[in-house]
Amino acid sequence: MADLIIKNAYILTMDPEAGDIENGVVVVEDGKIKEVGTSTECTAEKVIDAKGSVLMPGLVNTHCHAGMTIFRGYADDMQLQDWLENHIWPAEAKLTDEDIYAGTKLACLEMIRSGTIAFADMYIHENKVAQAVDEAGIRAALSYGMIDFGDKEKADRELEVGSAFVKEWNGKASGRISTMYGPHAPNTCSRDFLIRVKEQAVKDNVKLHIHVLETEAELNYMKENFGMCSIHFLKGIDFWGTDVLAAHCVWLSDGDIKILAEYGVNISHNPNSNMKLASGICPVAKLIDAGANVCLGTDGCASNNNLDMFEEMRSAALLQKVSTMDPTALPARKVLEMATINGAKALGINSGMLKEGYNADMIIVDMNKAHLAPVYDVASHLVYAASGKDVSATIADGKVLMEDGKVLSMNEQEVIDTAIKSSKDLLGRIGN
Numbered sequence: 001m002a003d004l005i006i007k008n009a010y011i012l013t014m015d016p017e018a019g020d021i022e023n024g025v026v027v028v029e030d031g032k033i034k035e036v037g038t039s040t041e042c043t044a045e046k047v048i049d050a051k052g053s054v055l056m057p058g059l060v061n062t063h064c065h066a067g068m069t070i071f072r073g074y075a076d077d078m079q080l081q082d083w084l085e086n087h088i089w090p091a092e093a094k095l096t097d098e099d100i101y102a103g104t105k106l107a108c109l110e111m112i113r114s115g116t117i118a119f120a121d122m123y124i125h126e127n128k129v130a131q132a133v134d135e136a137g138i139r140a141a142l143s144y145g146m147i148d149f150g151d152k153e154k155a156d157r158e159l160e161v162g163s164a165f166v167k168e169w170n171g172k173a174s175g176r177i178s179t180m181y182g183p184h185a186p187n188t189c190s191r192d193f194l195i196r197v198k199e200q201a202v203k204d205n206v207k208l209h210i211h212v213l214e215t216e217a218e219l220n221y222m223k224e225n226f227g228m229c230s231i232h233f234l235k236g237i238d239f240w241g242t243d244v245l246a247a248h249c250v251w252l253s254d255g256d257i258k259i260l261a262e263y264g265v266n267i268s269h270n271p272n273s274n275m276k277l278a279s280g281i282c283p284v285a286k287l288i289d290a291g292a293n294v295c296l297g298t299d300g301c302a303s304n305n306n307l308d309m310f311e312e313m314r315s316a317a318l319l320q321k322v323s324t325m326d327p328t329a330l331p332a333r334k335v336l337e338m339a340t341i342n343g344a345k346a347l348g349i350n351s352g353m354l355k356e357g358y359n360a361d362m363i364i365v366d367m368n369k370a371h372l373a374p375v376y377d378v379a380s381h382l383v384y385a386a387s388g389k390d391v392s393a394t395i396a397d398g399k400v401l402m403e404d405g406k407v408l409s410m411n412e413q414e415v416i417d418t419a420i421k422s423s424k425d426l427l428g429r430i431g432n
């Protein structure tokens with residue numbers, strides 16, 4: 001007997017061979033998809049009738065600082081440099097293990113509610129992030145965010161923490177957690193440090209997660225200090241590869257785009273954060289045309305201010321259209337690919353498609369809503385009309401984490417209350 005059957009769904013498989021299945025069924029066994037089709041001979045312990053709903057791969061958030069949900073709405077409407085240096089970093093210095101745990105629990109709850117089944121994270125107290133992810137039941141590629149600012153001793157300490165984390169958590173939570181190295185950015189990490197980190201990542205056979213060219217200030221800094229932009233600089237130290245997840249990539253020349261595509265770098269586009277901090281617009285359409293793997297992220301909750309990947313999909317599409325003055329740029333299906341297949345590829349997980357043998361990481365979207373009627377094109381609705389609040393069920397690794405809008409893997413009220421309490425204690429410590 002199988003573990004789970006979902007029937008009567010409109011299935012958006014995201015599998016180019018299978019396409020959409022109008023009245024379909026998916027069978028799950030041992031955390032994997034056993035069958036996708038129009039009918040099945042199988043029986044299962046649990047059957048979900050998804051009539052009137054869409055069943056699709058769960059979304060993958062490729063750039064997040066999950067613990068930062070504790071800072072949702074803490075410092076808005078500021079210049080990025082001012083925001084980070086004068087508000088976020090001083091507050092982060094006061095964060096405790098408990099705050100990060102509470103913030104990440106809240107992030108996982110929000111992700112489960114809004115249909116995200118995996119995320120890439122870079123933050124501090126990352127052990128606590130891992131613990132929260134383990135308990136919540138979703139997947140994550142986690143990294144400790146390292147900054148050395150050219151200080152050799154700090155570099156040693158940071159690499160030690162990052163390395164210990166990589167080794168302790170890689171493959172944990174029944175394989176739901178993988179680890180990465182997280183050098184923060186080319187303008188906050190020294191050249192020597194970036195070289196060391198890359199070497200260590202190759203040695204440990206794990207990926208790297210880094211912010212790249214989020215701001216024009218970074219571009220200017222790199223040109224002044226190294227006579228070249230971050231893309232050429234990182235090429236010069238053999239940093240680029242398919243093992244790299246580069247967040248933002250806003251300030252790119254056409255030559256940079258070629259390099260990123262050529263090296264198979266995974267690029268996390270984070271449109272809402274880029275708009276809120278007025279960082280600029282990542283040339284997503286050009287990157288995709290060049291053959292690069294572009295995926296989608298929310299960034300942290302202090303610069304978004306939520307983790308809803310449906311909103312991110314909509315913003316991504318709209319932003320490309322207005323920035324290129326071309327309404328055909330980044331159509332709905334392409335955006336869905338970014339949030340599913342491309343994201344899964346960036347994290348190195350066998351998800352992002354509903355296909356035999358793939359991870360049973362999927363969501364049910366309730367289409368029986370005023371703002372989703374009538375339906376001509378499901379993909380269009382998912383990108384342009386739906387929101388995370390329309391997700392009724394979330395399944396990761398074959399486990400039902402939310403069903404009929406009820407979260408099963410954690411006590412929702414307790415998670416919210418604990419995060420609020422943490423934020424109040426934190427404010428007391430910061431002295432605001």
Ligand SMILES: O=c1[nH]cnc2c1ncn2[C@@H]1O[C@H](CO)[C@@H](O)[C@H]1O
Pocket residue numbers: 065084088089092122123124144145146184211214273299300303
């Ligand atoms: O948009 C951003 N740009 C640069 N840094 C950021 C952004 N959002 C969060 N962080 C910072 O990255 C570090 C990760 O460990 C944290 O200090 C976090 O505040």
Ligand SMILES: [Zn+2]
Pocket residue numbers: 063064065211247299300
């Ligand atoms: Zn970030």
